Amino acid sequence: MDLIMDQAAHFYDSYQFWLRKADKRVADWPLMKSYWPTWALMFGYLIAVKVGQRLMASRQPFRLRWPLFAYNICLVVLNFHIFSELLYCSWKRNYNYLCQHIDYSDNPYEVRIAKALWWYYFSKCIEFMDTMFFVLRKKNTQISFLHLYHHATMFPIWWIGVKWVAGGQSFLGAMINSFIHVLMYTYYGLSSLGEAVQKFLWWKRYLTRLQLIQFFIGMLVGTHSLLTGCGAVPIWMEYSGMVYGLSMIALFANFYHKEYVTRSNLNKREAVGKRPNGQANGHAINGHVASSKKQH
Numbered sequence: 294m295d296l297i298m299d300q301a302a303h304f305y306d307s308y309q310f311w312l313r314k315a316d317k318r319v320a321d322w323p324l325m326k327s328y329w330p331t332w333a334l335m336f337g338y339l340i341a342v343k344v345g346q347r348l349m350a351s352r353q354p355f356r357l358r359w360p361l362f363a364y365n366i367c368l369v370v371l372n373f374h375i376f377s378e379l380l381y382c383s384w385k386r387n388y389n390y391l392c393q394h395i396d397y398s399d400n401p402y403e404v405r406i407a408k409a410l411w412w413y414y415f416s417k418c419i420e421f422m423d424t425m426f427f428v429l430r431k432k433n434t435q436i437s438f439l440h441l442y443h444h445a446t447m448f449p450i451w452w453i454g455v456k457w458v459a460g461g462q463s464f465l466g467a468m469i470n471s472f473i474h475v476l477m478y479t480y481y482g483l484s485s486l487g488e489a490v491q492k493f494l495w496w497k498r499y500l501t502r503l504q505l506i507q508f509f510i511g512m513l514v515g516t517h518s519l520l521t522g523c524g525a526v527p528i529w530m531e532y533s534g535m536v537y538g539l540s541m542i543a544l545f546a547n548f549y550h551k552e553y554v555t556r557s558n559l560n561k562r563e564a565v566g567k568r569p570n571g572q573a574n575g576h577a578i579n580g581h582v583a584s585s586k587k588q589h
Contacts, residue, residue: 314457315456315457316395316397316407316455316456316457316458316459317397318397318399318404318407318459319407319411319455319456319459322411322455323411323415324415324452325411325452325455325456328449328452328456331448331449331452332449334418334421334448335445335448335449338421338424338444338445339441339445341421341425342424342425342428342436342441345425345428345429346428346433346436349428349429349431354429354430354431354432355429355430356430357426357429357430358485358486358487361426361481361482361485362482362485362486364422364426365478365479365481365482365485366478366482368416368419368420368474368478369474369475369478369479369482371412371416371419372416372471372472372474372475372478373471373475374409374412375409375412375413375416375467375468375471376468376471376472376475378405378406378408378409379406379409379410379464379467379468379471380468382402382403382405382406382409383406383464383468385402386400386402386403386406388464390465390514391514391517391518391523392462392517392518392521392523392525393461393462393464393465393525394461394462394524394525395458395459395460395461395462395463395525395526396460396461397460403460406459406460406464407455407459407460409464409467410451410454410455410459410460410463410464410467411455411459413451413467413470413471414448414451414452414454414455416474417444417447417448417451418448420444420447421444421448423440423444424436424440424441424444427440437548438544439544439545439547439548442540442544443541443544446537450537451467453530454467457527457530458526458527458530461525461526462514462518462523462525462526463526465510465511465514466507466511469507469510470507473500473503473504473507476500476503477500480494480496480497480500498549498552498553501545501548501549501552501553502549504545505542505545505546505549508538508541508542508545509542511534511538512535512538512539512542515531515534515535515538516535518531519531519532519535
């Protein structure tokens with residue numbers, strides 16, 4: 294027991310030490326004083342998903358077409374704001390996209406970058422509602438391990454990013470991801486309007502490709518930093534980011550293969566099996582046999 298208490302005290306002292314080295318510009322911003330509210334919100338999210346699924350088990354699903362549409366459009370606007378702020382301010386500051394050290398000064402553009410990164414961090418809390426909409430609509434098959442892992446980890450990870458490196462090299466990943474989220478939430482917003490609109494949304498698979506590309510870009514930038522000794526962010530952040538990036542590549546690549554390769558081949562075989570004398574009897578969209586599973 295004494296050993297456990299000593300380790301806990303050591304951990305707390307280390308935590309306090311690193312807090313004293315944090316970015317003083319963000320110290321009084323919402324949720325930035327302590328890590329615990331972020332962790333509480335993250336665990337509250339996971340509990341709410343589990344409890345929500347149990348409560349909805351014996352209930353009819355909600356449709357929520359217009360609330361879902363409004364939610365997605367709001368996230369389009371928020372992510373476009375984050376993307377445009379990071380792009381414009383980094384351009385004005387002549388940022389190096391491969392190795393950019395953080396400027397902790399009160400330069401107006403640097404403060405705007407820090408604020409945009411805070412909004413990026415907080416947007417990961419807002420995005421917990423992605424899962425809650427799935428729960429309320431009883432789309433439980435959409436709540437995969439990848440979905441929960443991605444949503445639950447991004448929020449606490451970016452608290453660390455904003456707390457210590459609200460600028461510099463941190464801007465690139467957030468800027469690219471916000472741009473992809475503009476496209477993604479546009480897709481989901483339109484998809485929420487129903488089948489009349491969904492039949493025109495042929496580009497979902499390309500969103501997954503873009504997500505994979507962004508992770509590869511992050512890995513390339515991280516590798517460049519490690520090989521050149523850039524030192525734009527602490528070395529432990531570099532290695533942690535590389536490990537996390539590899540996990541996301543593996544999970545998204547697995548999702549892409551199952552969703553768009555395995556399922557597409559299965560649908561084609563099923564379609565061929567149902568055709569008399571090899572003649573087509575199904576609908577094709579852009580050269581691919583349409584899946585019977587509706588997209589979100």
